[in-house]
Amino acid sequence: MMEMEAIQSSQQDMDLIDILWNQDIDLGARREVFDYNHRQKEHELQRQQKLEEEKRLHLLREQEKALLSQLQLDEETGEYIPRTQPSIPLPSAVTPLENVSFTEETGDGMSLDECLQLLAETFPVEDAENTSVSAVTAPVSMHVSGNIMMSPEPPALSPASLSSPQQMSSEVEQAWMEILSLPELQQCLNMQMEDTLETTTYPLSNSPEVQNPNYPDHQLLQTASFYPLTSLPEVKTNILNVSPAEFMNACDGSVPSVAPSDHLSQMKVDATQLNGNFGAEGFCDIFYPNAVLEESSGHHSLDGGESIPDAPNKATFTPMDLYSISPEDEFETGKNNVAPDIPDSDSGISTYSSPNSSSPSKSVNGSGSYGFSDSDMEEMEYNSGSGGSFYSEMFSLNFQPDDLDPALPGSSPAGEPQQLEEEPNQHKVDPAEDGGHSGAPFTKDKSKKRSDLRLSRDELRARSLKIPFTVDMIINLPVDDFNELMSKHQLNEPQLALVRDIRRRGKNKVAAQNCRKRKMDNIVGLETDLDSLKDEKDRLLSEKSKNMTDLKEMKRQLHSLYLEVFGKLRDEKGNSYSPSEYSLQQSTEGSVFLVPRIKKTFKSEDGH
DNA sequence: AACTATTGTCATTGA
DNA sequence: CCTCAATGACAATAG
Numbered sequence: 001m002m003e004m005e006a007i008q009s010s011q012q013d014m015d016l017i018d019i020l021w022n023q024d025i026d027l028g029a030r031r032e033v034f035d036y037n038h039r040q041k042e043h044e045l046q047r048q049q050k051l052e053e054e055k056r057l058h059l060l061r062e063q064e065k066a067l068l069s070q071l072q073l074d075e076e077t078g079e080y081i082p083r084t085q086p087s088i089p090l091p092s093a094v095t096p097l098e099n100v101s102f103t104e105e106t107g108d109g110m111s112l113d114e115c116l117q118l119l120a121e122t123f124p125v126e127d128a129e130n131t132s133v134s135a136v137t138a139p140v141s142m143h144v145s146g147n148i149m150m151s152p153e154p155p156a157l158s159p160a161s162l163s164s165p166q167q168m169s170s171e172v173e174q175a176w177m178e179i180l181s182l183p184e185l186q187q188c189l190n191m192q193m194e195d196t197l198e199t200t201t202y203p204l205s206n207s208p209e210v211q212n213p214n215y216p217d218h219q220l221l222q223t224a225s226f227y228p229l230t231s232l233p234e235v236k237t238n239i240l241n242v243s244p245a246e247f248m249n250a251c252d253g254s255v256p257s258v259a260p261s262d263h264l265s266q267m268k269v270d271a272t273q274l275n276g277n278f279g280a281e282g283f284c285d286i287f288y289p290n291a292v293l294e295e296s297s298g299h300h301s302l303d304g305g306e307s308i309p310d311a312p313n314k315a316t317f318t319p320m321d322l323y324s325i326s327p328e329d330e331f332e333t334g335k336n337n338v339a340p341d342i343p344d345s346d347s348g349i350s351t352y353s354s355p356n357s358s359s360p361s362k363s364v365n366g367s368g369s370y371g372f373s374d375s376d377m378e379e380m381e382y383n384s385g386s387g388g389s390f391y392s393e394m395f396s397l398n399f400q401p402d403d404l405d406p407a408l409p410g411s412s413p414a415g416e417p418q419q420l421e422e423e424p425n426q427h428k429v430d431p432a433e434d435g436g437h438s439g440a441p442f443t444k445d446k447s448k449k450r451s452d453l454r455l456s457r458d459e460l461r462a463r464s465l466k467i468p469f470t471v472d473m474i475i476n477l478p479v480d481d482f483n484e485l486m487s488k489h490q491l492n493e494p495q496l497a498l499v500r501d502i503r504r505r506g507k508n509k510v511a512a513q514n515c516r517k518r519k520m521d522n523i524v525g526l527e528t529d530l531d532s533l534k535d536e537k538d539r540l541l542s543e544k545s546k547n548m549t550d551l552k553e554m555k556r557q558l559h560s561l562y563l564e565v566f567g568k569l570r571d572e573k574g575n576s577y578s579p580s581e582y583s584l585q586q587s588t589e590g591s592v593f594l595v596p597r598i599k600k601t602f603k604s605e606d607g608h
Numbered sequence: 609a610a611c612t613a614t615t616g617t618c619a620t621t622g623a
Numbered sequence: 624c625c626t627c628a629a630t631g632a633c634a635a636t637a638g
Contacts, residue, residue, distance in 0.1 A: 479626080504627095509616060511628055516615090518629085614637080621629085 458502045465495050474499055475506030569594060 459471045467474075468489050477485060482503065491499065566584055569577050577594065585595045 505617065507627075508618080508629095512616070512630085514628085515630055612638085615635085617634080618632085620631085623626105623628085 458505065461498055462502060465498050467491070467495055467499060471502055471506065474502045475510075565592075 462469075462471055462474070469485060473485070474482070486496070486499065562584060566579060566582075567576065569582075569584075571577065580597065582594050582596050584592055586592050
C-alpha cells in the first residue's frame with residue numbers, strides 16, 4: 001500500500017512537471033532553454049565554431065595575401081629578370097592598408113590561385129619548381145613588406161597552394177578549391193589574360209607558351225614564384241623613390257613581365273606601353289591606390305568613389321580593389337567633404353534605393369510625432385542632396401555588400417562587379433558608425449553591422465538636419481543635460497522632432513535590450529530554480545524510500561518480537577496459547593493484554 | 609523556401 | 624499631464 005502511494009505521488013509530481021513544461025512550451029520556451037548545461041554547451045560550441053571560422057578566414061586571407069605579395073613581386077620583375085622597383089613599393093605602402101582590405105587581395109589571390117591551379121594541372125614539374133621557389137621567396141617578401149600577419153603564413157601557404165597540399169589545412173584547401181571552381185572567375189581571368197596577350201605583344205613571346213592563350217596563367221604563376229627571390233632586395237631600395245604614377249606604370253608593366261623573358265629592359269618598356277590598354281591594370285590599380293593613399297594620407301576624396309563607375313571598362317578587378325584598399329580614406333573624405341559633388345545619380349544610388357525602399361513602407365506607419373516617419377525623414381534628407389545624401393549613399397551601399405564581402409572574396413570580381421564596388425563603401429561605413437574614422441575597416445562584426453546600420457541611419461538623419469550634436473549625446477545624456485542642450489541650440493521643429501525621435505528610439509532600444517536580458521536572466525533563474533527543485537525532489541524521494549524500508553524493517557522486527565513474546569506466554573497448565581485463539585494487544589496506558597480472539601470474532605459476528 | 613534568432617521599433621501601460 | 628522605463632508585438636534581417 002505504502003509503496004503504491006509513493007509511486008502514485010511521484011507520478012503526480014511528474015505529471016505536474018509535465019504540465020508546467022507544457023505551459024512553458026506554450027509560452028514559446030523549449031526545454032533546452034531551461035537546460036543550463038545544454039545552453040552552455042551550445043554556447044561553447046558556437047564560440048569554438050566561430051573561432052575556427054575566423055581561423056579559416058584568416059588563413060585564407062593570409063594565403064591570398066601571400067599570393068598577392070608574390071604576384072606583386074612577379075609583376076614587378078619578369079620571371080627570370082628581377083624587376084624590383086614597383087613591387088617593393090607596393091608592399092610597403094600597402095602594408096597598413098593590407099590589414100584593412102582583404103578583398104582586394106582576395107581577388108588577386110583568386111586569380112593567382114587559379115593560375116596556379118592551371119599550372120599544377122598542366123605542368124606538374126614546373127609546379128614543383130615554383131613551390132620550392134615560392135617557399136623561399138615568401139619569407140623574404142614578408143620581411144620586405146613588413147606585414148606581420150603575412151609573414152608566418154605565406155611561406156607555408158603559398159607552397160601549399162602551388163603544389164603541396166599536405167601543408168595546406170584541409171579547410172583552406174577546400175575553400176580554395178571552391179573559389180577556384182568558380183567558372184566566372186576562371187573565364188574572366190582567362191579573358192583578361194588573352195586580352196593582354198593580344199593587345200600587347202610581349203617581347204618574350206618567343207616562348208611558345210606566351211602565344212598559347214592557356215599559358216598566360218601559367219606564366220603568371222611562374223613569374224610570381226620566381227620574381228620575389230631576385231627582385232626583393234632591389235625593390236627595397238627602389239620603393240621609396242617611385243612615384244605613384246611610376247609605380248602604376250610599373251605595375252602595368254609587371255603583368256606583361258609575367259611572360260618569361262630574358263630581356264629585362266624590354267619588359268620594362270613593354271610594361272610602360274601597356275599601361276593604357278592592358279586589362280591587367282587591375283593588378284596595378286590595386287596596388288596603386290594604396291600607394292596614393294599612403295602618400296596622400298587619407299585625402300582620397302570622392303574622386304576615388306566616382307572613378308569607380310568609370311572603372312567598369314577596365315579590368316573587373318579594378319573597382320573592387322580600389323575600394324577595398326582605400327576604405328578608410330574614402331570614408332574620411334566622404335565625411336569631410338559633405339560632398340555636394342556626389343549627386344544621387346551616382347552609381348551608389350541603385351544600391352541605396354534598396355535600403356530606402358524598405359523604409360518607405362515603414363513611413364506608412366507615420367509614427368513620427370511631427371509627421372516625420374523615419375522613412376520620411378530619410379527620404380527628405382536623401383533627396384535634399386545636401387551632405388546627407390552623400391552619407392546615405394555611402395550607407396546604403398554598405399548594407400548589401402557587407403555580407404557579400406566576406407562571403408565572396410574571389411567570385412565577386414569576376415561575377416559581380418557592382419557588388420564589389422559597393423563593398424568598399426561598406427568599409428567606410430563601419431568607421432563612420434563608430435563615430436571615428438580611425439576604426440579598422442576590416443572589423444566586420446555581423447552583429448555590429450546591424451547596430452551600425454541603425455545608428456548610421458539615425459546619424460544620417462541627424463546630419464541631414466544639421467543637428468549639432470551626436471546621436472550618442474542625444475540618447476545618453478541625462479534629461480536635464482539634454483534639455484539644457486536643446487535649449488542652448490535653437491532647433492527648428494523638424495530638428496526637435498528628429499532629436500526626440502532619436503532619443504526615444506535610442507532609449508527604447510536600450511530598454512528593449514535590458515528587457516530581453518532580464519527575460520533571459522529570469523529564464524536562467526527559473527532554470528536554476530527548477531534544477532534545485534528537481535534536486536530537492538530527488539532528495540525527498542530517496543528519503544521517502546529510505547523511510548519506507550526503515551518502516552518495513554521495524555514492522556518486521558515488531559512482528560518477530562510479538563511472536564517471541566506470544567510464544568513465551570503460558571497458561572495455568574503450562575500450555576502455550578494458540579495464536580489463532582489469542583492475540584496480544586497493548587492498551588493506551590502501555591500495558592499489554594492477552595485477548596482471546598473469540599471475542600473478536602464474537603464481536604465481529606455481533607456486528608454482523 | 610521555410611524556419612529561427614536577433615535586433616530595432618512602435619504602442620501601450622504603469623510608476 | 625508629462626516623462627520614462629518596461630514590455631508585448633511586429634517587422635526586417637541574417638543565418
